[in-house]
Amino acid sequence: MALFSFRHSVKTFSKKVVKQSREAAKGQTLAHIRYISRNSASRTILSARLPATEVTDVASIVEDAAERSSGRVCERFTIALPFEATLEQREKLLLSFAEKITKGKAGFLASIHDKNGNDISNPHAHLICFDAFTKKGGRGRPTSVMGMARKYAVETAAEEWARIHNTLMASWGYGSESMIDHRSYAEQGIEQIPTIHEGAGARIMERAGKPKAAKPQWQHIDQGRSRAEANQLIKEINHSKDKLNGRWADRLGKDDDADTNGSKGRLPWLREGSDSPSGGDRTPTLQQRRTTKNTPSNPQHFGGVAGPQNSTTRTFIPYQATSGGMQPKPAKAQNQPALGGRRTRPRRMRRTFRELVMYRDTLNARILRISAPMQLLEIAEALTDSEDTRELGNRPDFTR
Secondary structure, three states, X not given: OOOOOEEEEEEEOOOOOOOHHHXXXXXXXXXXXXXXXXXXXXXXXXXXXXXXXXXXXXXXXXHHHHHHHOOEXXXXXXXXXXXXXXXXXXXXXXXXXHHHHOOOOOEEEEEEEOOOHHHOOOOEEEEEEEOOEEOOOOOOOOEEOOOOOOOOHHHHHHHHHXXXXXXXHHHOOOOHHHOOXXXXXXXXXXXXXXXXXXXXXXXXXXXXXXXXXXXXXXXHHHOOOOHHHHHHHHHHHHHHHHHHHHHHHHHXXXXXXXXXXXXXXXXXXXXXXXXXXOOOOOEOOEOOOOOOOOOOOOHHHHOOOOOOOOOOOOOOOOOOOOOOOOOOOOOOOOOOOOHHHOOOOOOOOOOOHHHHHHHHHHHHHHHHHHHHHHHHHHHHHXXXXXXXXXXXXXXXXXXX
């Protein structure tokens, strides 16, 4: 079964960079190329339009050019490849995406990891793209071919990878279980919290009993806990959500979305999407943004299959005359459609460890609130059945 995993990072010499992880330094590119192309992990290396034949020269050329222009050195991608695909098909997928993202003009170097250890069950590819620039005449700055610095460029690249993946996999005869979706769980209508990326090194240390030391600056986020512990908590939350939804379906007696019987009997604390403080799944750990109808953030805009929509229409308070001659300000418009029909960037999901613990305990309390009356009812029915059996056994006309 194929899965979607698409990660992007960049190194830049720009003086405007604010994140230390994005700061470029001499030697980083060569170290990364050697890491992804090492013989112990790499099975296949693909490349095209590189500025030199030796990787040492390639790294030196691109870093010098980026430093002179205070620009980006390279675009780095880590992409999951389908487990069920053959070796040749994985190469075809990676090469097709690399040519598409570079528009057949920029250079790239890619490596497939699928031959040793955990890579066998989790095949993936590392792709490094070296941007090219074209001049349109005049005194303006050259234009980037890839355009990865533009707004929503990463989202567009992820969408393009999903499209290429699904098109080729379908042409090779694979079914729906091999299709991937680039959209988030919220945009797909899936009520789950995505897990946090741990990294191979962190998992090796965890298995060896050597947990990574906590960083004091992140104490307010992780409470000194590891990402593995946070992921275990997220899995418990998702399991509780599935259990809660299952119990509610059993309580209604039907699991048919088309049947609305009994829908008025839902309690406020179980209503999905309720606006009350305690209603539905609107919790600090999973904030699903509201969008107006026909906004570009609609999943259909991404070219995928639209999931369930929780659209609401925002109303605005008009100006009203007051006795003092002053007029109150209208209500602030939230989540308005962006200018030019651009999609809106989703709000980052907050997943502090404390909030995850609170969310898990809340879900468990809801499950207990539902299950307790049901357990009492089962006990009462069992006692009633035993009393009926005892009375039947005491009847003179009853023969065993």
